[in-house]
Amino acid sequence: MSAPRRFLPSISSLRALEALDRLGSASAAAAELSLTQGAVSRQLQALERQLGLDLVDRAQKKLSLTPQAHDYAAEIRTSLNQIAQATLRLQTAPLSGTLNLAILPAFGMRWLMPRLPEFARLHPDVTINMTTRLEPFSFASEAFDAAIHFGQAEWPGTQAMLLKSEQLVPVCAPDLVGARGLKGPKDILSLPLLHIQTRPEAWSDWFKAHGVTPPPTVGGTMYDQFSTITQAALHGLGVALMPDYLVEQDVATGRLMALHPAPTETRGAYYLVWPTSKAQMSALVKFRDWLETKAQPEDPLPR
Numbered sequence: 001m002s003a004p005r006r007f008l009p010s011i012s013s014l015r016a017l018e019a020l021d022r023l024g025s026a027s028a029a030a031a032e033l034s035l036t037q038g039a040v041s042r043q044l045q046a047l048e049r050q051l052g053l054d055l056v057d058r059a060q061k062k063l064s065l066t067p068q069a070h071d072y073a074a075e076i077r078t079s080l081n082q083i084a085q086a087t088l089r090l091q092t093a094p095l096s097g098t099l100n101l102a103i104l105p106a107f108g109m110r111w112l113m114p115r116l117p118e119f120a121r122l123h124p125d126v127t128i129n130m131t132t133r134l135e136p137f138s139f140a141s142e143a144f145d146a147a148i149h150f151g152q153a154e155w156p157g158t159q160a161m162l163l164k165s166e167q168l169v170p171v172c173a174p175d176l177v178g179a180r181g182l183k184g185p186k187d188i189l190s191l192p193l194l195h196i197q198t199r200p201e202a203w204s205d206w207f208k209a210h211g212v213t214p215p216p217t218v219g220g221t222m223y224d225q226f227s228t229i230t231q232a233a234l235h236g237l238g239v240a241l242m243p244d245y246l247v248e249q250d251v252a253t254g255r256l257m258a259l260h261p262a263p264t265e266t267r268g269a270y271y272l273v274w275p276t277s278k279a280q281m282s283a284l285v286k287f288r289d290w291l292e293t294k295a296q297p298e299d300p301l302p303r
Contacts, residue, residue, distance in 0.1 A: 009047050009050055009051070010047075011080075011083075012043055013043045013044065013050075014047070014076050015043075015080065016040050016043035017055065017065070017069065017072070017073050017076070018080060019033055020065060022073075022077070025063075026040050040063075044056050053068070054066060055068070055072070085143040097125075097281070098283060099126060099127070099128045099145050099146065099281075099284055100131070101145065101147065101148070102131055102133040102142075102146070102148065104134065104148055104150060105132050105134075105227065106243075108148065112148065115294055116128070118290075119287065119290050123286050126286055126287065128283075131144070133147060136155055139157065140157075145275075145278055145281060145284050146273065148163070148270060148272055149272075150269070150271075151268045151269075151271075152267075152268065152269075153271050157275055157277075158273045158274060158276060159273070159276055159279060160271040160273045161271060161272045162269055162295060163272055163291070163295045164245075164295065166270065167243065168202065168263060168264050168265075169244050169247065169251075169264070170240070170241050170242075170258070170260055171233055171239065171240055171247050171250070171257065171259065172236070172238065172239040172240065172259065173235065173255070173256060173257075176236045176238070177257065185211070188207075188239055189207070192221070193219065193241075194232050194237065194238040194240040194241075195220050195221065195229075196229050196240075197222055197224045202266070203218045203241055204218055206241055220238060221238065226242070226243070229242070230242065230247065230250070244263040272291060272295075274288070
């Protein structure tokens with residue numbers, strides 16, 4: 001789609017508008033843009049002529065934006081940042097490209113990282129930058145090309161690929177159980193329970209799946225990341241309902257004990273998601289095609 005010229009103001013005039021909105025004065029905007037105040041004023045006048053709108057209040061010596069211009073500046077600020085980020089990516093990896101990936105910390109560390117050396121060998125021309133994000137975000141306002149997401153494949157404006165279903169197992173330090181013994185899932189309710197913020201209904205769902213009616217409120221302490229809840233379980237603070245791939249080594253070495261013989265599959269799963277608009281991006285296509293060969297729920301962790 002080719003937008004009419006009148007809808008595509010110059011970058012210089014948009015930068016002048018954004019700087020005046022953010023900094024609050026023409027002198028500050030001029031200093032940041034390495035222009036004179038007169039040049040900033042002329043850029044704004046050119047923008048007003050092109051749009052056919054008054055954007056600047058010149059009633060006093062100090063330039064100030066109209067309320068409509070403030071709203072416009074807030075919108076174009078995101079676009080200017082995206083242009084700057086895209087240019088930086090092009091300059092740092094002009095031949096192959098860079099993939100900016102949002103990851104979940106535990107899944108990224110324990111599932112993705114052990115596999116990435118293979119991708120690096122196969123595609124040394126692709127650079128992957130990773131940043132932690134615990135919650136979904138707007139691809140329109142953040143400079144990510146893709147993200148690893150837990151939940152359902154319901155992220156607006158994206159496409160998704162299933163990476164791994166999640167299997168949960170209740171675990172705790174052996175000393176927490178001691179000699180009391182547990183005859184079944186219901187007995188776990190007598191122990192302190194540990195919760196993860198991103199799975200607030202996990203314990204209730206797990207008890208229901210095993211024929212146990214949980215209380216209206218399943219009490220216990222709350223943690224924001226699997227790394228901290230794992231440490232809490234290791235130190236005997238309670239029972240944690242954990243993805244099996246995160247605790248299998250601790251269970252195998254006896255640092256944690258599983259309180260149920262088999263993991264239980266949850267409603268959520270791990271997905272790679274990407275904006276539909278970036279589906280054909282070269283670095284993303286290479287990463288997605290490679291990751292598809294690893295995206296099997298039964299795929300064991302590399303040893």
